[in-house]
Amino acid sequence: MGAEPQFVDAPTGVADAEPLLSIRDLVTEFKTPDGIVHAVDGVSYEVFPGETLGVVGESGSGKSVTVMSVLRLIPQPPGRIANGQILLDGTDLLQLSDADMRKVRGKDVAMIFQDPMTSLNPVLSVGDQLAEAILVHNDIGEDAARKRVVELLELVGVPNADQRFDQYPHEYSGGMRQRAMIAMAMANQPKILIADEPTTALDVTIQAQVLEVLERAKEETNAGVILITHDLGVIAEMADRVVVMYGGRVVETGTVDEIFHSPKHPYTLGLLSSLPRPDVDMERLVPIPGQPPSLINLPSGCSFHPRCHLGEGRQTCRTEIPPLFELGPMRASACHFHEEMEDEIHRVESTTGTAIEGDEA
Amino acid sequence: MTAVSTPGGMQPVPEDQLHVRAQIGEEILRVDGLTKHFPLRGGVFNRQYGAVRAVDGVSLTINAGETVSLVGESGCGKSTTGRCIVRLLDPTAGHVYFKGHDLAQMSHRQMRQMRREIQIVFQDPYASLNPRINVNEIIAEPMRIYGRYKDGGKERVKELMRIVGLNPEHGNRFPHEFSGGQRQRIGIARALALNPQLLILDEPVSALDVSIQAQVINLLEDLQNEFGLAYLFIAHDLSVVRHLSDRVAVMYLGHVVEFGTKHEIFENPTHPYTQALLSAVPLTDPRMRGKRERIVLEGDVPSPSNPPSGCRFRTRCWKAEDICATEVPELIDRFGHGHPSACHFAEPKAVIRG
Numbered sequence: 025m026g027a028e029p030q031f032v033d034a035p036t037g038v039a040d041a042e043p044l045l046s047i048r049d050l051v052t053e054f055k056t057p058d059g060i061v062h063a064v065d066g067v068s069y070e071v072f073p074g075e076t077l078g079v080v081g082e083s084g085s086g087k088s089v090t091v092m093s094v095l096r097l098i099p100q101p102p103g104r105i106a107n108g109q110i111l112l113d114g115t116d117l118l119q120l121s122d123a124d125m126r127k128v129r130g131k132d133v134a135m136i137f138q139d140p141m142t143s144l145n146p147v148l149s150v151g152d153q154l155a156e157a158i159l160v161h162n163d164i165g166e167d168a169a170r171k172r173v174v175e176l177l178e179l180v181g182v183p184n185a186d187q188r189f190d191q192y193p194h195e196y197s198g199g200m201r202q203r204a205m206i207a208m209a210m211a212n213q214p215k216i217l218i219a220d221e222p223t224t225a226l227d228v229t230i231q232a233q234v235l236e237v238l239e240r241a242k243e244e245t246n247a248g249v250i251l252i253t254h255d256l257g258v259i260a261e262m263a264d265r266v267v268v269m270y271g272g273r274v275v276e277t278g279t280v281d282e283i284f285h286s287p288k289h290p291y292t293l294g295l296l297s298s299l300p301r302p303d304v305d306m307e308r309l310v311p312i313p314g315q316p317p318s319l320i321n322l323p324s325g326c327s328f329h330p331r332c333h334l335g336e337g338r339q340t341c342r343t344e345i346p347p348l349f350e351l352g353p354m355r356a357s358a359c360h361f362h363e364e365m366e367d368e369i370h371r372v373e374s375t376t377g378t379a380i381e382g383d384e385a
Numbered sequence: 386m387t388a389v390s391t392p393g394g395m396q397p398v399p400e401d402q403l404h405v406r407a408q409i410g411e412e413i414l415r416v417d418g419l420t421k422h423f424p425l426r427g428g429v430f431n432r433q434y435g436a437v438r439a440v441d442g443v444s445l446t447i448n449a450g451e452t453v454s455l456v457g458e459s460g461c462g463k464s465t466t467g468r469c470i471v472r473l474l475d476p477t478a479g480h481v482y483f484k485g486h487d488l489a490q491m492s493h494r495q496m497r498q499m500r501r502e503i504q505i506v507f508q509d510p511y512a513s514l515n516p517r518i519n520v521n522e523i524i525a526e527p528m529r530i531y532g533r534y535k536d537g538g539k540e541r542v543k544e545l546m547r548i549v550g551l552n553p554e555h556g557n558r559f560p561h562e563f564s565g566g567q568r569q570r571i572g573i574a575r576a577l578a579l580n581p582q583l584l585i586l587d588e589p590v591s592a593l594d595v596s597i598q599a600q601v602i603n604l605l606e607d608l609q610n611e612f613g614l615a616y617l618f619i620a621h622d623l624s625v626v627r628h629l630s631d632r633v634a635v636m637y638l639g640h641v642v643e644f645g646t647k648h649e650i651f652e653n654p655t656h657p658y659t660q661a662l663l664s665a666v667p668l669t670d671p672r673m674r675g676k677r678e679r680i681v682l683e684g685d686v687p688s689p690s691n692p693p694s695g696c697r698f699r700t701r702c703w704k705a706e707d708i709c710a711t712e713v714p715e716l717i718d719r720f721g722h723g724h725p726s727a728c729h730f731a732e733p734k735a736v737i738r739g
Contacts, residue, residue, distance in 0.1 A: 082594035197685040227458035227621065229682045232665035236681065254595065257624070257667030261674060280671040298599035300628035302651070302666045303673075303737045308606075309628070311599035315564050 043070035043111075044248045045094070045133075045216050050108035052086075052093045055101060059320040063089040065272035066107075068348075071216060071248035078263030078280065079252045080295070084316055086272035087252050091218045095133060096125055112216070131161045134209035134247075136238075138221035140201035144193040150204050151177075151189030157211045176207040179244065180237045199230035203237055210241045217247040223258060235262060256299055260284055265354060268292050271317045271327035274348060275358045285381055288357035288365050290334045296380055297372045307377035326360065334361050334368055397485030404502065406582060407484065409450035409613055414470070414503075414583055419443045419479035419489075421465050425690060437690045439465040441639035442479070444716070449582065452609065452616040454626045456662075457636035460686055463619045466636075467585045470617065471505050472496050483583075501531055504576035508588035510568030514560040520546070520571055521556035527578040545574040550604060566597035570604065577608070583615045590625060602629060623666045627651055635659045638689055638697040641716055645724025655719065655731040658698045664736040677738055696729070704730045 052064040064086040071077050081087045092098050094110050096117065110117040112132060117125065129135075137143040145153055154176065155169040162169075170189065177185035180203040193201055202222060209217055219238060223231040235258065242249050251262055259266060259280065266283040268276040268291065276289040287293045297310035314331040317323055323330050325342045335341035340360050348356045359365070369380050407413045420443075422436035440462040447453045455463040469476045472488060481488040488499060504527075507513035514523055524542045528534040543553040549570040560568055569589060576584055586605070590598040602625065608614060620626050626633060626647075633650040635643045635658065643656040654660050661680040668677075682701045687693055693700050699709040708729055716727040 082596065199685060227686075228623070228665045229458065229661055230685070231667075232679060232681055235667075255667070256595070257669050260669050260671045261667040263671075284669065284671050294596055296669075298596045299669055300599075300602070300624040301669055302624040302627055302663070303668055303670075306628060309599040309603055311603060312596035313600075315566070315597075316594070 041072050044073050044113065046070040046109075046111045047090065047094065048109040048111065050090060050093055050110065051106040052089050052098060052103060053106050054103050056320070061319045062272050062322060063103075063319055064093060065322070067269070067272070067274055069267045069274060069277065071250055073215070073248050074242070074246050075264045076242065076249040076251055076262050078259040078266045079250060079269060080254065080256065080259055080266060081269035082254060082316055084271075084319060085269040086319075087269050088220055089272075090269075091135070091220060091250060091252060094216075094218070095129055095135060127161070130157055130214075131212045132214055133216045133218065134212065134214035136202075136205050136209045136217070136219040136222050138224050140198065140205045140225075141193065143205065144201060146193055149190050149192055150196060150201075151191075154204065154208050154211060157208050161212050172211070173207070176211055177204065179210075180204070180207045180241070181233070182207070198226055199233055202226065202230075202234050206234070206237055206241050210245050210247075213245050214247050216250065217242065217245065218250045218252070220252045221254070222251070224253065224255070231258075238262070256284075256295060257302075268295075271322055272319055273327065273358065274356075275328065276356065277348075278351075278355045282355060286365075287369070287380070288351060288355075288362045289328075289359045290332045290365070290368060291328050293365065293368055293372060293380070294331070297376055301378065304378050308375050310372050310375050326358070333371075334359070334364060397482075403484055403486065403499075406613065407449035409448075411449050412446055413449050413484055413615055414447040414617075415480075415482040416443060416445050416466070416470065417480040417482065419466060419469055419481060420477045421462075421469050421474060422477045435690055438639050438692060439689055440469065440476075441692075443634075443636070443639070443641050445634050445641065445644060447583065447615050447617060449615050450609065450613045451631040452618050452629050454618040454620060454630040454633045455636055456620055456623060456626050456633060458621060458662075458686060460638075460689060461636040462639040462689070463621075463636050464587055467505065467587050467617060467619050471500065471503050471585055473505070501527070501579040502581050503583045503585065504579065504581040505585040505587060506569075506572050506576050506589045508591055510565055510572055510592065511560075513572055514568055516560050519557050519559050520551075520563075523560070523571060524556075524574045524578055527575060531579060533579070541578070545577055548577065548608070549574045550600075564597075566593050566600060569593065569601055573601075573604065573608070577612075580612075581614070583617065585617045585619070587619045588621070589618075591620065591622065598625070605629065623662065624669075635662065638686065638692050640697055640727065642698065642728070643724070643726045644716065649722065649724040651737055652735055653722070653724075653733045654736065655724075655726040655733045656698075656728045657702050657704055657730075659726075660734055660736045661701075666737070668738075673738065678736070680736070696727070698728075704728075706730075 048068050050064050050067045054061040054063055067090050079087045093105050151173050154173040158169045158172055174185045174189060182188050182200055182203055223234050263280045266280050267274055270291050276292050294312035312331050317327050325344050326346050329335045329341040346358045346360045348358045350356050373380055419440055421440040422438050424433045425435040426433050443466050455466060457463050468474045470481050476489050521542050524545055525534055525538055528538045546553040551570050590601050618629055630647045632646050634641045637658050643659045654663060661682050664680040684701055687700055695711050696709040696714050699705040714727045714729045716725045718725045719731045
């Protein structure tokens with residue numbers, strides 16, 4: 025076992041805390057017959073201990089490729105990490121040898137995938153697979169590993185954990201499989217827990233169970249959690265801070281409250297106004313017009329400009345790539361005209377008939 | 386045509402008026418005790434030893450111009466119900482009355498004539514379009530089948546593409562050249578080609594990203610207003626259901642457990658399953674976090690091949706008592722507010738905002 029993670033009060037006082045993981049200027053590309061796909065184009069974000077960082081974006085926004093690059097699970101070729109640093113406790117993961125990287129995966133950085141059926145081995149019992157995760161990184165006996173696995177399964181709420189140990193993945197239901205995946209991910213007290221669409225394949229009542237387990241896993245390990253999802257409801261429920269991605273770039277960062285109640289990027293606002301709400305009747309949704317951009321030929325300037333109402337007819341948006349403007353500590357927006365967002369919000373609110381800015385609760 | 390009067394329903398519409406558009410608010414579809422069992426076979430002689438009781442006695446009504454949603458988790462039978470209504474599956478028992486005519490009893494030839502009034506849009510826009518014919522042909526196909534293409538079909542295809550927000554110049558392209566949202570629009574255009582009165586929408590937006598999903602939702606709303614369509618909207622996403630529906634039927638393991646107006650179901654649910662479902666939906670407001678009581682259900686949905694006796698929800702229900710194991714609770718209005726609930730211990734409780 026490595027050093028116990030320190031308990032730091034993140035993220036409210038993050039200014040003084042050191043980030044656990046910091047992704048700097050990451051560029052990941054894929055070579056295809058049609059041209060080079062710029063899946064991740066200069067992404068930077070940080071994760072602090074004990075916080076849940078939500079990463080939102082639609083399909084093709086690069087949110088999954090970013091974390092796959094962190095784990096160096098990008099198939100090379102056709103993929104290539106062309107630039108950037110991934111600092112875990114000061115060590116650049118991109119510089120590690122393959123052997124050293126294997127020691128990081130599943131130990132310091134663990135991952136929960138979307139589809140537990142394809143990420144579990146169907147011909148090994150669930151217990152054996154979890155035990156393997158422990159045995160690879162720890163010098164303990166098989167009996168001790170089994171005991172630890174049963175403990176973990178109990179922790180994530182698998183009933184009759186001792187008997188369930190010897191069952192195979194097909195004997196588990198979808199929710200149970202995802203619990204087993206979470207148990208595997210937390211087996212080695214990881215510093216960073218990456219959950220890539222962990223509940224997308226699950227029904228809503230099962231999703232509620234699994235999210236609760238994920239929250240418990242975070243508390244248990246004090247890991248920094250990167251939660252990737254396209255479901256804004258899950259983000260609102262789970263995340264402390266949010267990174268919004270579009271076309272392979274970060275377009276906005278902020279606390280979950282800032283993102284949902286005072287978005288500073290038109291794309292974020294577009295996501296919010298596209299979303300029907302379960303608790304309020306909306307008059308009319310305001311979708312984002314058009315289609316997501318092609319990552320081979322990103323639009324010039326701000327890649328969101330062809331779909332943007334705020335940038336309509338503005339030269340700057342078409343020609344200049346907006347930098348990520350710092351708006352405060354951990355708060356940034358990549359929009360040339362982020363100062364005009366208040367009017368945009370009011371415009372959208374009048375169509376949807378619901379408030380985005382909302383009262384202080 | 387089988388013209389039996391529907392129990393508790395309307396008189397059958399005379400045949401010559403079947404294809405006349407119903408007035409808004411008039412009942413056009415009545416599903417009565419619809420049941421679909423899929424046989425389980427095995428052994429040396431391939432004998433039937435059981436059945437998956439996918440749909441077990443579902444009843445509901447749909448009026449012209451309104452949206453009725455079927456909502457529930459995977460395996461609850463909502464899609465099977467939709468498919469039985471258009472007879473893509475033959476129901477095991479029960480009746481489906483379209484304007485008083487029982488579709489479940491019709492011959493295939495009669496059913497073909499009825500299908501032009503009831504069209505279906507599928508979930509997966511990648512699997513439901515033929516990849517080898519171009520979009521013009523896909524949209525024209527229903528018209529060709531009904532012999533309507535010769536008479537201005539070409540213009541109609543262009544018009545349909547415009548209606549659903551596609552560029553008619555792209556009619557020569559093939560499905561793979563379109564994105565998911567655009568393909569779903571093609572599917573909708575095809576469904577509209579014969580000017581139907583009822584659309585079965587089987588998870589039409591589930592596979593789409595949220596910004597594209599909103600485009601398609603708005604399109605569905607516009608089409609309904611323009612053509613007075615009735616929708617049977619099948620979905621598991623409660624937020625979308627709230628946005629689109631007039632009335633909502635909640636299904637669990639082949640049964641409708643609660644049926645009411647959108648407002649009744651979302652603000653005043655009485656069945657424990659509806660309440661659990663609503664309390665589990667994540668709200669899109671971080672300020673609501675931790676402020677509402679969450680009903681977390683234990684365990685998973687039981688197998689529909691061996692459903693629990695009595696109330697099917699009792700194995701996961703915190704209110705279950707002995708009576709729940711022996712007596713199937715009827716779907717009846719228990720509080721006089723006009724929305725039936727199938728629970729012995731039904732009790733109105735607002736859960737969505739805690």
